Amino acid sequence: MEETILRLKTDIANNFWKNKFKDIGHVINPRKIKNKNLKVLTLTNSRNMDEIRILNEECISSKIHILAWCKNSIEALSLDAEGKVNEVIDEIEFEETILNCGQHKIFDRLPFHILNIDFSSQEIEILNGRIEKELKSIEKIFSEQKRFGNSSFIVMYTTLLEQTAVNTTTIKNNSDQFLVSSWHGLNLSKSNNINSIADKILTLKEFFQQLAQKYNVNAEIEDHILTIDSNNSLCSVSFFINGDNNG
Amino acid sequence: MINQKIIEKGKLSIKVDSKVVSHLSIGLYKNFSRAIKELVSNAYDAEATEIKINLDFKSKKLIIKDNGKGMDKIDIENKLLTIGKTTPRTGASIGLGRKRIGQFGVGFLAVFPYCKTIRIVSKKAGEENAIEVIIKVSEYYQDNSWVLNNNIENIDYKICPSLLPKKQGETIVLLENIEDRTITQMKEYEKEGCGSIERFGWLEKTKWELSQYLPLQFPESYKELKDFFYLKNRIPLRVWFDGEELFRNVPEGANNKRSEIIEKGEQKFGNIILKYTILSPFTSIRPQEARGFQIRLNDVGIGLPTDFDVIKLKGRMLGKLNYFTGEIHIVEGLNNDLMLDRDGFYYTEEVSKIYEFFRDKLTKWDHEFQNTAKEDKAIYETLEKLPNQEKIIQDLKSVGIIKFDKTNLRIPKAPIVRKDKKEIVTLSKKISDIASKKGFTIEKKRSIRNIDENPIEIDKEQKKVIIHEEHPSLFEKIRVNNKEFSVKYDQWNITTKIDPICKLDIQKKTVVFNKNHPIFNIALDNTIIMEFVIGFQFIAKEEKISISAMQKIYRLFEKMF
Numbered sequence: 001m002e003e004t005i006l007r008l009k010t011d012i013a014n015n016f017w018k019n020k021f022k023d024i025g026h027v028i029n030p031r032k033i034k035n036k037n038l039k040v041l042t043l044t045n046s047r048n049m050d051e052i053r054i055l056n057e058e059c060i061s062s063k064i065h066i067l068a069w070c071k072n073s074i075e076a077l078s079l080d081a082e083g084k085v086n087e088v089i090d091e092i093e094f095e096e097t098i099l100n101c102g103q104h105k106i107f108d109r110l111p112f113h114i115l116n117i118d119f120s121s122q123e124i125e126i127l128n129g130r131i132e133k134e135l136k137s138i139e140k141i142f143s144e145q146k147r148f149g150n151s152s153f154i155v156m157y158t159t160l161l162e163q164t165a166v167n168t169t170t171i172k173n174n175s176d177q178f179l180v181s182s183w184h185g186l187n188l189s190k191s192n193n194i195n196s197i198a199d200k201i202l203t204l205k206e207f208f209q210q211l212a213q214k215y216n217v218n219a220e221i222e223d224h225i226l227t228i229d230s231n232n233s234l235c236s237v238s239f240f241i242n243g244d245n246n247g
Numbered sequence: 248m249i250n251q252k253i254i255e256k257g258k259l260s261i262k263v264d265s266k267v268v269s270h271l272s273i274g275l276y277k278n279f280s281r282a283i284k285e286l287v288s289n290a291y292d293a294e295a296t297e298i299k300i301n302l303d304f305k306s307k308k309l310i311i312k313d314n315g316k317g318m319d320k321i322d323i324e325n326k327l328l329t330i331g332k333t334t335p336r337t338g339a340s341i342g343l344g345r346k347r348i349g350q351f352g353v354g355f356l357a358v359f360p361y362c363k364t365i366r367i368v369s370k371k372a373g374e375e376n377a378i379e380v381i382i383k384v385s386e387y388y389q390d391n392s393w394v395l396n397n398n399i400e401n402i403d404y405k406i407c408p409s410l411l412p413k414k415q416g417e418t419i420v421l422l423e424n425i426e427d428r429t430i431t432q433m434k435e436y437e438k439e440g441c442g443s444i445e446r447f448g449w450l451e452k453t454k455w456e457l458s459q460y461l462p463l464q465f466p467e468s469y470k471e472l473k474d475f476f477y478l479k480n481r482i483p484l485r486v487w488f489d490g491e492e493l494f495r496n497v498p499e500g501a502n503n504k505r506s507e508i509i510e511k512g513e514q515k516f517g518n519i520i521l522k523y524t525i526l527s528p529f530t531s532i533r534p535q536e537a538r539g540f541q542i543r544l545n546d547v548g549i550g551l552p553t554d555f556d557v558i559k560l561k562g563r564m565l566g567k568l569n570y571f572t573g574e575i576h577i578v579e580g581l582n583n584d585l586m587l588d589r590d591g592f593y594y595t596e597e598v599s600k601i602y603e604f605f606r607d608k609l610t611k612w613d614h615e616f617q618n619t620a621k622e623d624k625a626i627y628e629t630l631e632k633l634p635n636q637e638k639i640i641q642d643l644k645s646v647g648i649i650k651f652d653k654t655n656l657r658i659p660k661a662p663i664v665r666k667d668k669k670e671i672v673t674l675s676k677k678i679s680d681i682a683s684k685k686g687f688t689i690e691k692k693r694s695i696r697n698i699d700e701n702p703i704e705i706d707k708e709q710k711k712v713i714i715h716e717e718h719p720s721l722f723e724k725i726r727v728n729n730k731e732f733s734v735k736y737d738q739w740n741i742t743t744k745i746d747p748i749c750k751l752d753i754q755k756k757t758v759v760f761n762k763n764h765p766i767f768n769i770a771l772d773n774t775i776i777m778e779f780v781i782g783f784q785f786i787a788k789e790e791k792i793s794i795s796a797m798q799k800i801y802r803l804f805e806k807m808f
Contacts, residue, residue, distance in 0.1 A: 004412065010594060053272070074368050074379070075410065077419050081312035083301035083490035217450070 002233070005065035005160065006048045006121050007232045008226045013050035017156055018058065020238045021051075021114060024154040025060040027210075027242070028113055034059040040066045040244035041106070042085075043094055045121045047222035052085060060114075067109055069094050071122050093122060095137035111148040118158040120234055127201060131166050131200070134159055135207055136174035142239075143178050146215055152243035156238040160228075161200050168203055174216075177205070183214045197233050201225060208239050214227035216241040254376060256405035261387065263356075263395040264331030279429050280453040281363050282461055285354030286311050288418055288547070290742040291462060291484050293317070293418065294342045298486045302450070308432055309362075309422040316342075317371040317416030317540075320406065322379050327355060327367070344481035346545040346582075347783065348462065359388040363424035370409045372416030377409040443500070444534045454488055455534070458496045458787040460547035461486060472524060476509055476548075476576055492778055498537035498572040500528030506572060515599045516605065519580035525573040525608060528648045532572045540573045540605055544581055550590040555602040557609045567616040571609060575601075623651045623683065629677050633720050635701050642705040648685045648712075671736055671762045671773055674723065675716045678703060691716050703766070725758070725774070727781040734777065736762045747798060749777075751784045766801055769808040779804070 029036040042051055050070070055061040068085040070076040076090030089106065091097050094117070097104050119134050135212050138157055145153060168188045175186040188206050190199050205221060206224045212219035212232075220240040282299065290298050293315030301310045318327060341347050358365065363385050370377035381403045387394055400562075413415055433449040444452050464483045465473040486493045499506055506526040513522045523540070533539045539554035552572065558565055584592045592598050626649055630636050643649045679689040689711045696702065702718035705711075715721070723731040732751075737759050743749040748766060750759045758781060760767075766780075767773055780801075787797050 003412070072410070074377070074419070077310060077366075077368065077421060078312055078417070081299045081301050081310040081419060083299060083487060162290070 001228070002123075004228055005124075005234060008228065009118070009121065010050050011046045011226060012158065012224055012234065012236050016092070016222075016236055017051055017116070018054045020154055020156060020222075020240065021055060021060045022058060023240065024113055024152065025058070027152045035062065036060050037062060037065050039111070040114040040116065041069065041109070041112045041118040042066065042114075043069045043117075043118045043121050044079065045070055045072070045075050045083065045123075047075075047078070049082065049084065050120070051116055051118070055114075055170050056084070067106075068176045069106075069122075092230070094119070095133050098137040098140050099133070107144060110141075111145050111151065111153065113153050115155045116158075117141070117155065118236075120158050120160045124160050126162060126164055129170060129199055129232065130164065130165070131159060131161075132170040132174060135171055135204075135205065138176075139175055139178055139211060143215070147187060147215075150217070153241050155239040155241075156236060157204075157239065158234070161197050161233045161235050163195070163231050165195050166200050166203065171203065171207060175211075180214050185196075186210055186214075197225075201235060204235065204237055208237060211239070212241075235247075250521070250747050252408055254406045254408065256322075258400035259328060259380065259399045259402040259404050261382075261402065262329045262394065278432065279358075279432075280456045282357035282361060283309070283311070284454065284457060285357040285488065287457070288348045288460055289354050290327060290418065291313050291345065291466055292341060292347050293416075296343070296482055298484065300486065300488045302433070302489060304430060304434060307423070307425045309425060310419060312417065312419045314363055315416055315418060317374075318369040318378070319374055319376075319417050320404065322371065323367070323369065323378060323380055323404070324465065328682045328777040330356060343598065344478065345462075346529035348545050348547045358420075358422055359384045359393075360391070360680075361426055361429050362422040363426075364422075365422060366421040367418065368421075369418040370411055370416060372414055375408060375413060376402055376406050377411075377417075378406050380404045391636070401715075403716045412615050415748065422742045424695060442533055442535055442750060444536050447534075451488075454493060457486065458493045459537075459541065459551075461493070463493055464544075465497060469497045471508060472497065472574070475524060476546075476574070477641075496537065497526070498528075498532045498534075500530035500570075501533055504528040504530050506532075510608070513578075516600045517580075518598050519601065520578040521575055523573060523575045523605075525571060525612060526568045527572070527612075529570065530652060531569045535569070537572050538569050538572065540575045542575045542577065544577045544585060545563070546576065547589075549585070549592070552565065552607060555606050557606045560611055561606060563610065565610065565613040569610065569611060569622070577604065608679075619650050620656060622684070623649050626678075626681050627653050629654060629674060629681070633702055634698065638701065639705075642703075646687070646705055646707050646710065648682055648705075671760070671767055673716075673736060674721045675714045678714055679712070686710065687712045689714060693717050725777055727778055728785055730756065732758045732781065734755050735759045738763045741765075746784075748793065748801060749784070751781060766805050769805055771808045 025036040025038055026036055036059060038055075039179040040055060047084045052066060053064065056063075062211075063084055064086050068076075068079055068088045070079050070088055070090050071093045073090040076088045079085070080088045082237055089181065092106075097106065103104055109194040117134075117138060125128070134157075138155065142155060169188050174190060186207070187210065188203055190203055194203060200221065205223060208219070208221045212221070219242065220238075222238045222240075224236045225233050226235075278418050287298055287300075290311065290313035293313065294647075295313035295315030298311065298313045303309070363383070365382040365384055367380045369380075370378060379616070383401070386401060435449050444455055447455060463486060465476070467473070487524075498511060503508060506528045509525050509527055513520070513523040515521075525540075537552055540553040541552045542549045550655055554568060555573075557568065580597070581592055584595055584598065586593060617672070626643065627640075630639055633639060640653070675691065679691070683689055688709070688711050690711055692713060692715050694715065694717065696715045696718040698719050700718070702715050702720050704713040704715075706713065719733070722735065725732050725734050730753075736758065740759050741761065741764055748761055748764050752758070760777060760780075768777060769776070783797070783800070786792070
């Protein structure tokens with residue numbers, strides 16, 4: 001499975017992320033063709049760094065502006081040796097850190113122009129509540145990012161959709177913990193445990209659509225799904241926030 | 248690469264031969280760059296094709312990752328941590344068509360003086376697991392001296408499953424807590440000027456040294472060198488430093504002037520076979536450390552480039568010595584004559600012959616360059632007053648008629664008035680002489696050219712120089728009585744009744760001189776003669792002096808001088 005995910009990452013990077021990275025680059029620095037120098041956070045590993053290659057090749061970002069996250073400390077070392085990113089954070093898993101370490105240095109690095117939150121690059125452990133926790137960490141970093149004003153940025157959320165059920169009630173409860181005045185609460189069309197990949201994709205899209213409403217942002221949502229087999233798919237959702245600085 | 252699950256953990260020890268300790272105490276590895284080179288050499292011997300080096304000042308760490316065959320626990324114990332006892336000979340054949348370049352084990356100790364901890368993670372190709380070893384270096388190297396107690400088991404190791412594909416090998420060496428004084432040295436900024444590597448910043452200097460010593464590929468822009476030194480069946484090594492790929496240094500001149508291959512060849516000295524190239528950018532080589540020949544054994548640099556003390560031993564001043572650089576690759580032999588510090592070879596009869604051979608080469612090329620410089624100087628002086636001079640010079644340089652830059656040739660700014668006798672030769676003739684000497688065919692055209700058009704054109708494909716002889720700028724000018732005349736030359740019989748020396752056309756402001764006339768053989772500069780003749784023509788016309796009287800005066804003039 002690991003090797004298949006690595007291979008599919010190249011496909012997603014070339015056919016989906018690349019265009020989204022270019023779009024945000026154009027919005028942030030419309031007049032610059034080269035050296036757009038966008039600030040990037042990417043969850044990655046040393047075995048496939050295609051998003052970093054694309055960011056460099058397309059002049060969207062450069063070494064000094066890229067912060068990488070790799071939960072395996074030795075993979076992080078290997079990634080560091082490549083010399084393609086400014087720093088590699090090799091703590092525990094991203095979602096755990098974001099949700100439970102309020103003082104973590106990642107919060108000092110905000111805001112980013114690109115948040116490439118690719119959980120599929122981080123040695124996925126198939127557990128109940130995995131996707132629910134991932135989405136909670138996405139909302140947490142999104143809300144932290146929003147503190148810095150109404151600028152444009154993009155969140156790329158990538159995860160493995162497999163057989164384990166996803167509980168929509170947990171997703172709703174998690175999201176509702178982030179209080180926003182006059183927000184009536186997350187309202188997903190599917191209730192309780194969902195198993196099919198189609199239902200999971202629908203839920204993810206609804207989550208991001210309502211995230212935009214909740215935080216009152218003008219967002220464009222797109223997804224890119226790659227089937228691994230009848231039970232597994234790799235799903236990437238782009239959440240493009242059109243802020244005040246649209247060129 | 249490694250999951251968190253630990254399969255095995257324990258302690259290991261370093262075992263060092265006492266002879267090695269004595270070598271280390273004499274300072275085998277003099278600086279951090281050399282120490283890094285030793286780690287890279289080990290990776291090369293481990294059949295790595297790609298090596299990534301990353302230096303992080305902020306975190307005081309250096310990481311070297313290679314995709315070689317990797318090590319398991321037995322390799323770590325018997326090879327990496329057993330130093331000096333079974334050191335394989337440099338030059339022994341290994342995989343990928345390579346010959347061993349490192350002194351496995353000894354080289355590894357080279358980095359000890361520069362950091363506090365070394366963490367090694369290695370996965371052997373064909374194995375499922377990886378091993379991680381942490382060496383607290385400060386326990387082995389304290390206060391500038393070695394404390395190498397054999398068999399003390401104080402090196403932690405653990406074995407974990409690897410995420411890498413089974414067939415893939417990998418080794419990562421992390422130097423942590425690099426010494427502050429080393430970090431301070433590293434942070435030294437570039438000083439003004441780039442004539443010497445001592446003026447580079449540490450990082451640039453290290454990159455330069457690695458590019459000079461390591462068995463790297465020549466850059467694609469020097470394909471001829473790459474092809475010449477190519478060894479069939481040898482898989483090349485690629486090294487990245489801070490994300491930037493390093494290539495073999497090909498020294499250039501000031502202002503990045505590209506070096507040209509001026510000679511290449513293969514030579515045998517007894518059992519030694521070598522290949523060599525001599526290069527020059529036709530200006531001083533920069534940095535100065537790159538001047539002379541870089542000797543390589545098994546493709547690895549041996550010491551710094553050298554001129555083999557050519558001036559001292561030939562007893563001759565070589566003015567253009569700093570224009571030469573080159574590579575000498577030992578293809579066969581000399582493996583047993585390499586000094587332990589790998590900066591040179593022990594003195595043998597063959598080594599002496601090799602040095603003498605290259606001293607002769609340098610002397611020969613210096614002589615050639617002195618001559619070429621004289622020729623180039625003559626061209627620059629010839630072109631001095633032509634319009635579009637820069638374009639013509641550029642064209643002549645691009646086809647190799649001119650080799651040296653004007654700035655290297657001390658061309659006088661104002662033309663010096665010559666006191667010696669000037670030959671009667673047109674500018675067009677001078678140019679065609681020089682160009683044909685360089686192997687170009689000359690085409691002379693008599694079509695009328697505008698002053699703004701180029702008097703000289705170069706056809707690069709046909710290797711042809713086109714000279715527009717009727718271009719106004721190619722005529723010599725002479726000023727008499729505040730009037731400027733264009734000078735042309737022709738030949739006619741002096742016994743004819745017309746003026747035997749020149750035909751002056753005051754209206755067209757031209758004068759044609761008879762270059763066969765004996766007056767031009769007298770010991771007086773021709774310009775003075777011509778000025779006198781034209782001046783005298785004016786007087787003769789005003790005073791109505793007959794042609795026969797004029798001829799008498801000219802003959803008198805001839806006799807007087």
